[in-house]
Amino acid sequence: MVAQNFVVDLNKALVFQVGHLGEAYQEWVHQPIVGKEGPRFFDNEVLEFLTRTVWWAVPVIWLPVVCWLGYSSVQMGLTCPHLALLAVLGIFVWTFLEYTLHRFLFHIETKTYWGNTIHYLLHGCHHKHPMDGLRLVFPPAATAILLIPFWNLVKLIATPSTAPVLLGGGLLGYVMYDCTHYYLHHGQPKIGVPQNLKKYHLNHHFRVQNKGFGITSSLWDKVFGTLPPSKVGAKSM
Template sequence: MVAQEYTVDLDKPLVFQVGHLGERYQEWVHQPIVSKEGPRFFSNGFIEFLTRTKWYAVPLIWLPVVCWCFSRALQMGHTITELSCMAVFGMFIWTLLEYSLHRFLFHIKTESYWANTAHYLLHGCHHKHPMDALRLVFPPAATAILLFSFWNLVKMFATPSTTPGLFGGGLLGYVMYDCTHYYLHHGQPSSNPAKHLKTYHLNHHFRIQNMGFGITSSFWDIMFGTLPPSLKKKSI
């Protein structure tokens, strides 16, 4: 079947369909379906289960790891003040990583079958079904794989005693990011800065999808010129 003629059947598992859209995939995936009921991804029940994650799994699983990292840094001789500095710096680095991943990886342009399929699994599904509560935060199994790489990356630039503190700060930043992201979609903030952040993020989903890549802050959008024009006066 010619790619331009392919039609996705929303009543069937989606993952192995979307690749057939070819160059039309980008247009299709950025036309959101606002429904709290998420689509089925795979026909296999176990694999399907692995794609669904409750938001509270993120702090429940990863905050104990953050605590272990911080306690490890203290055991290796660092003071509370030194640990606080490492944690803050780690969180700051996470905000840059959050922005960079969202802008350059999550919004990469794809056309081929497998590239479209991978993009849909990584981020496209969130734009197509932005209110799907069970596919909003990152699955813990996938997070663990990425954290292994991040730990080794930190080890390349930090000393053995500062690695746990910096890594723990970055991981804490990730937990705050994923919980904030969920709240921006499903919470009803009544005051700033949360109210502004919700408007800012929904603007990214429903109005200007190639700008406004920050989730927990618009700082890096301001720094790199991707702040949506209509929100420049309201930025934080």
Template sequence: MSPSPRCFTEREVSRHRTKDSCWVLLGTRVYDVTAFLRMHPGGEALLLRRSGHDVSREMDGPPHRHSENARRWMEQYYIGELDRSCGGDEAQTLRERRNAAEQTEGTKAEKTTDKKEDEDEEEEEEEDQSGAYNRCSPVDLDKDLVDWRKPLAWQVGHLGEKYDAWVHQPVDRPIRLFGNPLLEAGTKTSWYWVPVVWLPIVFYLSWYCYTTLAQGTTRIVLTSDVSLSIHKSIFPLLFLMGWFMWSFIEYCIHRFVFHMKPPAHNYYLITLHFLLHGQHHKSPFDGSRLVFPPGLASLMVGSFYVLLQHTLPEILGTSVFVGGLCGYVVYDMIHYYLHYGSPKRGSYMYGLKAYHVKHHFEHQRAGFGITSTFWDHPFNTVIPDEKF
């Protein structure tokens, strides 16, 4: 049997209207959305202004009608019911006593858990992530399609035709892909490693290309008698050309590789899709998996370099390459910011964040642009405007 919901008075709810404790109502249901403030696509200020109040009208729109995935996501933060739905005002004293008893039991349970040093790693991680009232663990560990207490990488391939629907129902909980600690660690990357690894290469190659072109010895041979001198002033143009090329590659990878629909009968393609991108859609706010691990990224970066070196003269190809590499770094940083940043309302980044969140929660087959929506237009994958 599931435990009875906790009961809160309107006065209790109204006291939680800060960044440290932010509660909202959906009818008579109470939600602690403190952990969601930074993630909210409308910005934390918008959510704070509605704290302590019923947000049913905002959920239904306009201006934005929240998707079924968004509503399912909100259930992760459910903590109880408003007092009028829990037995009437005459039972308030009994309810307060019960709540106090539950808090005492919770404290005892935490102390008991602290003593169990031999608990397996997955269970400890779930406790850390769940927070007060288990607000971030909506998954029924006994009834979900996969066993969250075990690594997921080798399970998802067995989901078959159920995989696509399952992977696009996001949750706010950690994912463990592999049982081997070293292998698992290799799938996680802190955001700062992207600029730390790649920006020194960008700066060095930019200096190298510019100074080489500045020598005035670079020429493109058109015919046996005609050649064209390349001036150093052409470097910024080549750099921007590489950046523009990367924006197209970014779109194509996201749409055709990350969002391929693996055949329901192919265990290996389903597993590959989950490792490449499916795990990000299942747990979109896992901060350790929002950027490419440098090892995996080097395969893509190396392929881009080799292609340009075989297509253009050496120094020109390198100039285009460094622009593309810089575009990749900006892409990864923007992607991380779209998940965890709080851009100013009305800004370019604010629009991108709202666009990307719609891609995650409602329009998984559209909105493939990350740093811009440019390529979504010619390929007809723009997320449609909402109609009421």
């Protein structure tokens, strides 16, 4: 049951508290607390450890896998031009997946206990504590688990020689996404594309949270009409 007028105690583990907010969860989670120190998620030390990931773990772990996947395709006869083309295609597909996941899964509206709890773990925690540097990238263990169904899907639609590099391209796109996301929150770009991307993403966090779902690019926001206005008069959820 949802407790009426429930108040989250930020000094205690949060994950199993937020579900009690019920319909008030959406308003609560979109009121960011700006601070580099993240909250505690779980009382259990092992679970708490698994929620924290340093940003550099993503390229260190997954770039060798990307290279191995590309090499596997070459070993099966794929030429270097075809390898490059398919890797770029994989990255392009990732940008679409990045947008759709962010828009339709990470920003789904919930109000039940478990709905709120799962949403908070997936993405709500990032909007509540957007500067939490240890919860900006996806934990490698979770990524490894999700790679299994994606690999099976790619094998269904691609040939044996092209499947590895397609998955590798998508995985490279993911690495670029996670590293870019971390930089947009903690880097200080001064000019050009990086600065514009940072403004674009922080606009999503602090002004218009129901638009601007791209991270590495605003392409799909332009295609699907979710590009935020350049000037916003009021904060929107």
